Amino acid sequence: MQNKLKSEEIALRIRRRVFEHCIKNNGAYLSQACSSAEQLAWLYNEALNIGDSTMPSIPESFSGVPSIKNKKYKTGAGYNGPITNEYDRFIFAPAHYALVAYATLIEVGRLDPAGLSMFNKDGSSVEIIGAEHSPGMEMHNGTLGIGLSTAAGIAYGRKLNKEKGETCVFMSDGELQEGQIWEALQVSVYYKLDNLWAIVDVNEQQVDGAMSDVLDIGDVQKKINAFGAKCIEIDGHDIDAMRQAKKEQHKDQPLIILARTCPYKGMNYLKKRFPRLHYVRFKSEEERSIMNIEISKELGIEPIEY
Amino acid sequence: MIEIVNKPYSYTFKNYASKNKKILCLSGDLTSSCEVDQFRDEFPNQFVSMGMAEQNMMSFAGGLSMSGYIPFIHTFGVFTYRRPYDQLLASIAYPRRKIRIMGFLPGITTPAGMTHQAIEDISVMRTIPNMTVIETGDATEVESICEQANNVDGPVYCRILRGSVPRLFDTPLKIGDIRVLNSGTDILLITSGICTEEALRARSVLIDAGISILHLHVHTFKPFNEEKILDLLTNIKIGVITMENHLVNGGLGTLIAEIISKHGLSKKLMKLGLNDTFAHGGSKQYLTKYYGFDAYALIKSIEKFIGLPLNIEEKDLEQARIENVHSLSKAEAL
Numbered sequence: 001m002q003n004k005l006k007s008e009e010i011a012l013r014i015r016r017r018v019f020e021h022c023i024k025n026n027g028a029y030l031s032q033a034c035s036s037a038e039q040l041a042w043l044y045n046e047a048l049n050i051g052d053s054t055m056p057s058i059p060e061s062f063s064g065v066p067s068i069k070n071k072k073y074k075t076g077a078g079y080n081g082p083i084t085n086e087y088d089r090f091i092f093a094p095a096h097y098a099l100v101a102y103a104t105l106i107e108v109g110r111l112d113p114a115g116l117s118m119f120n121k122d123g124s125s126v127e128i129i130g131a132e133h134s135p136g137m138e139m140h141n142g143t144l145g146i147g148l149s150t151a152a153g154i155a156y157g158r159k160l161n162k163e164k165g166e167t168c169v170f171m172s173d174g175e176l177q178e179g180q181i182w183e184a185l186q187v188s189v190y191y192k193l194d195n196l197w198a199i200v201d202v203n204e205q206q207v208d209g210a211m212s213d214v215l216d217i218g219d220v221q222k223k224i225n226a227f228g229a230k231c232i233e234i235d236g237h238d239i240d241a242m243r244q245a246k247k248e249q250h251k252d253q254p255l256i257i258l259a260r261t262c263p264y265k266g267m268n269y270l271k272k273r274f275p276r277l278h279y280v281r282f283k284s285e286e287e288r289s290i291m292n293i294e295i296s297k298e299l300g301i302e303p304i305e306y
Numbered sequence: 307m308i309e310i311v312n313k314p315y316s317y318t319f320k321n322y323a324s325k326n327k328k329i330l331c332l333s334g335d336l337t338s339s340c341e342v343d344q345f346r347d348e349f350p351n352q353f354v355s356m357g358m359a360e361q362n363m364m365s366f367a368g369g370l371s372m373s374g375y376i377p378f379i380h381t382f383g384v385f386t387y388r389r390p391y392d393q394l395l396a397s398i399a400y401p402r403r404k405i406r407i408m409g410f411l412p413g414i415t416t417p418a419g420m421t422h423q424a425i426e427d428i429s430v431m432r433t434i435p436n437m438t439v440i441e442t443g444d445a446t447e448v449e450s451i452c453e454q455a456n457n458v459d460g461p462v463y464c465r466i467l468r469g470s471v472p473r474l475f476d477t478p479l480k481i482g483d484i485r486v487l488n489s490g491t492d493i494l495l496i497t498s499g500i501c502t503e504e505a506l507r508a509r510s511v512l513i514d515a516g517i518s519i520l521h522l523h524v525h526t527f528k529p530f531n532e533e534k535i536l537d538l539l540t541n542i543k544i545g546v547i548t549m550e551n552h553l554v555n556g557g558l559g560t561l562i563a564e565i566i567s568k569h570g571l572s573k574k575l576m577k578l579g580l581n582d583t584f585a586h587g588g589s590k591q592y593l594t595k596y597y598g599f600d601a602y603a604l605i606k607s608i609e610k611f612i613g614l615p616l617n618i619e620e621k622d623l624e625q626a627r628i629e630n631v632h633s634l635s636k637a638e639a640l
Contacts (some may be wrong), residue, residue, distance in 0.1 A: 066402045067436060068460060075401075089372075132401060139368070140396045146365040150397060153369020156354070161373065180393070183362035190357075 007239050010041035010107045015266045016299050017103040023292050023304040027281030032097045035203035035261035040104040042242045049088045051081030057112040059135050062125045077138035079110050085163045089154055092137055093147025094172035098130035105136050145178030152188045155196035169198040174206035177215055188254040189228035197255040203263045209275040221258055229254045236261035269294040309473040311445035312635050315466055316341035322452035324349055332356050334363050334381035338637035340410050341468050342380050360390040367405050368397030376404050383409025383424030402436045402460040412465035413551030418640045419587035425580050429556025431463040432528045439527040441465035443502045447525055450478035469635040472503050484531050490518035494546045498524045498558050501549040507601040507624040515616045532565055545574035545611055549599050554579040576607050591626050
């Protein structure tokens with residue numbers, strides 16, 4: 001499904017929307033929008049072969065957790081289209097990027113902008129950490145590292161079913177510190193899951209700050225290649241590079257695209273807060289106001305009214 | 307003489323899974339130890355070797371379930387919840403995946419010590435929302451476990467007995483049921499898993515000594531048949547004894563205590579099992595004796611309960627069935 005807008009334009013709109021949310025709510029996972037906007041725009045606008053959303057554009061309120069008594073329970077997977085033999089399955093692994101995911105769904109027409117006003121509100125399914133029932137999610141990924149294993153399981157099952165569609169995971173580099181990721185790579189390589197691919201937002205950030213200061217994980221591309229997967233490193237803000245990377249042959253191997261990104265891309269003024277970028281909450285009214293003016297300028301919009 | 311069945315899980319799983327191609331047999335590098343090696347050899351397309359990587363195995367199983375398959379996970383019980391607890395919750399329990407977790411080596415049924423002995427699994431599993439929890443106590447129950455577990459609309463954890471397993475019952479396990487093994491009015495004795503066989507060793511001498519025992523065997527911890535227990539508890543004169551191959555906290559004993567307190571019943575409860583302690587490596591006979599939940603410990607507990615000596619000596623009990631550690635019915639001497 002090709003949107004009328006170019007992926008580059010969608011990426012800009014994602015940044016604007018997340019920024020607006022951040023200013024209005026005095027805080028957000030803002031740097032994640034800076035680093036991942038091109039990837040998510042490209043995934044939804046071009047790379048993923050998915051059908052139209054099967055869910056209401058304004059999300060239904062929270063309808064209870066899964067239980068034997070809860071017959072109404074639904075995951076948010078329907079925002080990524082129906083689950084069929086031909087279509088791709090998409091797993092959104094870093095649940096902390098949920099706001100960016102919702103913003104993306106809005107910009108590609110799968111979610112109504114009003115949906116974002118339900119963000120982090122009591123009784124809403126549009127949760128701050130993406131839950132299974134949140135738009136665009138199919139599983140809980142708030143515990144980092146389980147996305148790739150799950151996608152590998154799906155891909156294995158789909159191979160057995162001889163399904164045409166691929167299984168894609170959007171990941172972040174912080175979760176590469178989790179041992180489970182490497183277990184998942186082992187298994188995906190061993191079972192030659194070439195219907196599995198991932199794009200990793202390598203922004204080199206984690207909660208405590210820059211990964212190099214918290215727990216440096218070295219040459220990730222070399223490691224993943226050594227595990228036997230096909231690993232390609234690109235500029236994560238260059239959509240052409242993504243298109244090329246996805247075309248790489250990876251017969252009998254999963255494909256992992258490392259998208260090297262900048263956590264303040266498109267909002268250079270944010271650099272002042274580096275390396276504390278995991279969650280941007282303004283320290284003072286003055287900071288909020290000046291960031292509003294400066295970053296709005298960079299994004300080509302009027303300062304946000306709040 | 308009690309009938310001993312060789313590897314009941316092996317043929318049970320093979321017969322059941324080979325008829326349902328949506329079932330996948332997952333193994334965490336313990337294929338022969340979990341008696342699915344023959345299945346692997348005969349049905350390689352339904353077998354998925356997961357290696358020693360339990361965290362991945364749990365989430366991977368979740369993914370298989372999301373693509374329409376029914377994973378049966380095979381490994382030792384401890385490895386299904388200690389290391390991959392987070393994955394167990396997020397990938398299996400929360401989304402209510404139809405995944406059947408077959409946990410081998412329940413409690414002290416292994417000489418491999420603390421790292422292999424699942425002594426708190428029932429406690430952990432039964433507090434997890436959406437989880438069904440079952441323990442097999444004999445060969446007949448092992449023979450019914452695959453079908454029963456697979457009928458559950460949601461995830462299931464099963465304690466599986468392997469190797470030489472006695473046949474105590476002639477009717478299949480039915481989830482949610484409780485077996486009444488003996489009627490009586492003085493003491494309500496509730497046992498589960500291997501403790502039922504152990505309790506049966508003491509039963510005839512206790513009856514000879516004039517103790518009237520209502521003996522129940524529990525295989526389903528969740529959903530637990532509270533009504534049936536409540537009904538049977540009411541007319542008990544002296545008190546309740548639970549005996550379990552598990553910590554006395556969180557398992558069968560606690561379950562019964564919860565029912566007694568919930569309904570305000572005035573019944574004394576004695577809980578036999580591992581009393582707030584880890585165990586070490588040894589034989590089943592040695593460990594149940596050492597930690598006080600063998601047949602003789604049961605006699606001693608009843609004496610304490612009634613406040614009178616029963617004049618029963620250990621030699622009066624039916625002979626314990628000694629399992630050969632180096633048996634052909636086990637892949638390794640674990």
